[in-house]
Amino acid sequence: MDTEAVRSFVRAAELGQLQQAADELGVTQQAVSKRIATLERRLGRELFIRTARGVELTLDGQAFLPHARSLVIGVDRAVAAIRPGSRALRIDVLGLRSAQAVVLHDYWRAHPGTDLDVVTLRVDDPRVAVAAVQAGDVDASFRSVTDPATLPRDVRMIPAFDSALELLAGPRHPLAGARTLTPSQLRGHRIWVPGIAPGSEWSEFYDRLAGAFALRIDATGPNFGTEVLLDALADSDDLATLVGAGDRYLWPAQYDLRRIPIENPVLAYPLSLILPRTNPHPGLRAVVKHLRALPATPEPAWRPSWATTSRMNAGDRFSTTQ
Structure with a gap:
């Protein structure tokens, strides 16, 4: 199976637009369309419905997406195993129109040479995002676990910013x-x-x-x-x-x-960043530094108690010098 065709399918599914997927992959929209059409012929199933606003997944496409994403991640891991540090920094956001995505876009515009891959895991349970960080499927996730005591020992959660x-x-x-x-x-x-x-x-x-x-x-x-x-x-x-x-x-x-x-x-809706406790991706240091430089939320502000506890926990801070 053509892994670049699978990669094109995954990005088109996440972005909902063939042109945006093509721009990110550095190819033409026609190339992305041909890759996906070839993949659909190979599978014998239609993966997308074309609409005036872009593309939407069919039921078969929805079923195929998590497996396709795992295939792409596996290929990236294989490349990273022989080319350390070559993989892009991969961060999960709740949605590409969310404040997290906007902040990451601002960071990327300030650091245009950054190799950054913004993804949406499309999961509601924060434990699934934690597992993705543990497995290395993503390097960090803008999610919050409302009881930080339940976090596995090999991941940490730090305050990111308030929305x-x-x-x-x-x-x-x-x-x-x-x-x-x-x-x-x-x-x-x-x-x-x-x-x-x-x-x-x-x-x-x-x-x-x-x-x-x-x-x-x-x-x-x-x-x-x-x-x-x-x-x-x-x-x-x-x-x-x-x-x-x-x-x-x-x-x-x-x-x-x-x-x-x-x-x-x-x-104030508190946004947190979940990341590995040891050996985080080198690119995370600069992202965390950018988050810390964001303007503070005007006071007085209301936050849920679990966010206040997380902010007060000094052990959750991520050192930009480690």
Whole structure:
């Protein structure tokens, strides 16, 4: 099986765009399309559905993706075994529009020579991300384990940065005209966060947030993706959601959606970085240094207690000189 065809499939699946995959792989979009078409003929299955927005995985594509990713990782490991230090720094983020991806993009623009591979494991359970770090499938993961005491001894979790939450609402929402909001002003309003996965870090975050400020967090309904959520907000006079200030979203101009900062206190979603305790990838040192230089979250700020404990634990700090 052509490993470069498999690599093209994996990147196209992760990015949702053939052109973006081609740009990252340093080939033309036509070359990526041909590789994937050859792979589909070899497997006798269609892996993608082509849409106006890019490509989406078929059920066969979804089933093939984790195995294809493992194959690519295995090839990279084989090359690294005989060419130490040659492999790109591979970091897992929750999504390519997330604040973590935006921060990594800023880092890469400041260090354009960096060989950086940003991936999305597409898992909700942080333990799966921890296992990926342990296995060397990724060098680090922007995930949080809400009980740091349960972390295996060979990995550590360090504070990365806070993502200040904003209210995202349509033009007819009662709070749409506000320049800023306080958490108390959100009470009684339906804050829709569909598809919160049980056992995920954000599930515990929203549970604690709702309890701390008596907020109505509605997780009903499946998560059909960002575009469907934005469509619903634009047409509603009562729906709103919470997004990170650093998250990147795009919507048609006629939606007229409003991003409203929340203050007094700032609602800070704490982002952590999970990495090996010993022998981390050499490229991580500069990334951690970049994270430490990010602007601090304005105070007063609210964070869940597990994030405060993690911040106070000096043993979780990653030395930039090790």
